[in-house]
Amino acid sequence: MSILGTPRPTTPATSAGPAAPTFSGNRALMLEEPLVFELGDSSTSGVDLEAVPAHASRLAELERSAPIGLPGLSEGETVRHYTRLSRQNYGIDLGLFPLGSCTMKHNPRLNEKLARLPGFADIHPLQPQDTVQGALELIHRLAHWLTTLTAMPAVAMAPKAGAHGELCGMLAIRAAHEARGDARQVVLVPESAHGTNPATAAFCGYAVESIPADARGRVDLAALAARLGPDVAAVMITNPNTCGLFEPDMRRIADAVHAAGGYVYCDGANFNAIVGRVRPGDLGVDAMHINLHKTFSTPHGGGGPGSGPVVFSAALAPFAPLPFVVEKDGRFHLVEEETADAEDHGRSFGRMAAFHGQMGMFVRALAYMMSHGADGLRQVAEDAVLNANYVLRGLADVMTAPFAASGPCMHEALFDDRFLEGTGVTTLDFAKALVDEGYHPMTMYFPLVVHGAMLVEPTETESKARLDAFIATMRDLAAAAKAGDVARFRAAPRFAPRARLDETRAARQPVLAWTPPRSPQSEAA
Numbered sequence: 304m305s306i307l308g309t310p311r312p313t314t315p316a317t318s319a320g321p322a323a324p325t326f327s328g329n330r331a332l333m334l335e336e337p338l339v340f341e342l343g344d345s346s347t348s349g350v351d352l353e354a355v356p357a358h359a360s361r362l363a364e365l366e367r368s369a370p371i372g373l374p375g376l377s378e379g380e381t382v383r384h385y386t387r388l389s390r391q392n393y394g395i396d397l398g399l400f401p402l403g404s405c406t407m408k409h410n411p412r413l414n415e416k417l418a419r420l421p422g423f424a425d426i427h428p429l430q431p432q433d434t435v436q437g438a439l440e441l442i443h444r445l446a447h448w449l450t451t452l453t454a455m456p457a458v459a460m461a462p463k464a465g466a467h468g469e470l471c472g473m474l475a476i477r478a479a480h481e482a483r484g485d486a487r488q489v490v491l492v493p494e495s496a497h498g499t500n501p502a503t504a505a506f507c508g509y510a511v512e513s514i515p516a517d518a519r520g521r522v523d524l525a526a527l528a529a530r531l532g533p534d535v536a537a538v539m540i541t542n543p544n545t546c547g548l549f550e551p552d553m554r555r556i557a558d559a560v561h562a563a564g565g566y567v568y569c570d571g572a573n574f575n576a577i578v579g580r581v582r583p584g585d586l587g588v589d590a591m592h593i594n595l596h597k598t599f600s601t602p603h604g605g606g607g608p609g610s611g612p613v614v615f616s617a618a619l620a621p622f623a624p625l626p627f628v629v630e631k632d633g634r635f636h637l638v639e640e641e642t643a644d645a646e647d648h649g650r651s652f653g654r655m656a657a658f659h660g661q662m663g664m665f666v667r668a669l670a671y672m673m674s675h676g677a678d679g680l681r682q683v684a685e686d687a688v689l690n691a692n693y694v695l696r697g698l699a700d701v702m703t704a705p706f707a708a709s710g711p712c713m714h715e716a717l718f719d720d721r722f723l724e725g726t727g728v729t730t731l732d733f734a735k736a737l738v739d740e741g742y743h744p745m746t747m748y749f750p751l752v753v754h755g756a757m758l759v760e761p762t763e764t765e766s767k768a769r770l771d772a773f774i775a776t777m778r779d780l781a782a783a784a785k786a787g788d789v790a791r792f793r794a795a796p797r798f799a800p801r802a803r804l805d806e807t808r809a810a811r812q813p814v815l816a817w818t819p820p821r822s823p824q825s826e827a828a
């Protein structure tokens with residue numbers, strides 16, 4: 304198998320002779336697409352540029368002496384190249400995207416329209432503050448929504464993603480301990496946590512210790528309480544957790560952690576399931592990141608561009624990072640430096656980024672909040688939970704749902720692979736077969752607390768008809784696996800632009816750069 308996966312099927316062998324190769328690789332109107340480097344050559348250009356005479360160049364010895372090998376394509380070829388590539392991608396605008404833990408939400412077009420307004424889209428972070436009063440006001444308003452929805456007094460808007468927010472929260476926690484000369488070294492993380500949690504704690508120099516989950520998929524409270532002590536700096540808890548379940552003991556956990564002198568970091572990536580219903584500040588949380596690209600519908604693709612503001616309790620607010628926006632006499636100011644008289648912010652741990660946050664994401668998130676209002680946001684959470692439970696109940700009799708007996712789930716439905724036992728079909732095969740049915744796979748093999756996990760998050764905007772169609776497909780696949788139709792699963796995906804990738808080889812021997820084929824001249828040399 305090649306590192307790119309098996310090539311598209313070639314024409315099958317016939318009795319008349321060997322298989323004739325299919326050179327195009329095209330599948331009807333879905334065209335196979337080479338790399339842009341393989342398509343273009345440096346003698347072609349999409350624009351007409353006037354040649355600059357050597358003596359007129361201001362680059363002197365920095366003048367380029369040979370082509371640097373960038374591919375040239377005409378404008379039309381360029382448009383076709385990227386359009387063809389985009390058709391090979393699956394996105395939320397194509398169909399249901401049940402990727403659990405990632406919340407692939409519909410991105411309302413109103414948000415996109417507002418983010419493109421020149422007053423937001425064309426500003427520069429180094430512009431004088433007087434010329435960007437509207438942008439600063441928008442950040443201030445968004446911050447107000449976030450502190451109100453969470454009942455937390457302060458927020459840092461700079462972090463650029465959920466994981467970056469975790470780093471921000473944990474740096475504030477470390478600064479708070481250091482400010483009182485308390486050198487605690489341990490951070491407790493439940494075993495169901497997202498991988499970024501222990502990674503963040505370790506990155507901040509802490510030793511990470513795992514807390515087991517109980518039979519209901521929640522934090523084992525007794526095990527946690529037994530481990531708390533003067534060396535524990537913080538507990539990082541995801542709520543709702545990565546099994547798609549609410550942690551009902553959050554208040555008791557927070558009280559115990561505080562009594563032991565630690566802080567509670569809440570991974571708020573799943574806030575979309577409780578926004579408008581639960582305020583983390585009421586649960587005793589000290590710091591929590593919010594993924595705007597999940598809860599507040601900003602685009603979520605390709606690892607960015609995200610935004611992960613962090614809300615802080617009164618105890619941690621003084622250690623929040625710079626910069627932050629304040630309003631004074633109707634004007635908005637970006638406070639960039641610590642000031643001796645700034646009581647609330649005098650002990651900031653520093654900066655998270657050179658510039659302040661992700662303006663485009665801020666505009667989209669505030670547009671989403673304002674278009675829904677507080678009641679609408681609560682309904683978003685309720686509908687997300689309703690849809691996930693509809694999927695859970697629609698599949699629980701044909702798949703195995705490890706925690707279904709302990710009550711409803713939150714925004715995502717968790718299944719394990721017990722229903723596939725003895726079928727020869729694995730979680731991976733099941734997910735690949737789903738691709739052939741026109742769906743992006745659910746999250747696989749996460750969370751790790753159950754075997755062969757399949758985590759399905761439909762989100763709130765899917766209609767009952769779409770959910771019914773998805774459930775019917777999943778039931779059909781479960782029946783096919785149990786009926787022994789292993790071939791259907793092992794061969795999947797048959798209709799995707801690429802068949803199965805050799806994932807192990809791709810991870811162990813990644814090919815990250817394109818190497819030009821050797822020309823006859825270079826061979827001769």
Ligand SMILES: Cc1ncc(COP(=O)(O)O)c(C=O)c1O
Nearest residue numbers: 404405464465466497570572609
């Ligand atoms: C529970 C949880 N925590 C943290 C993260 C990290 O967020 P980001 O991808 O924005 O860095 C995610 C992302 O999916 C998540 O699901």
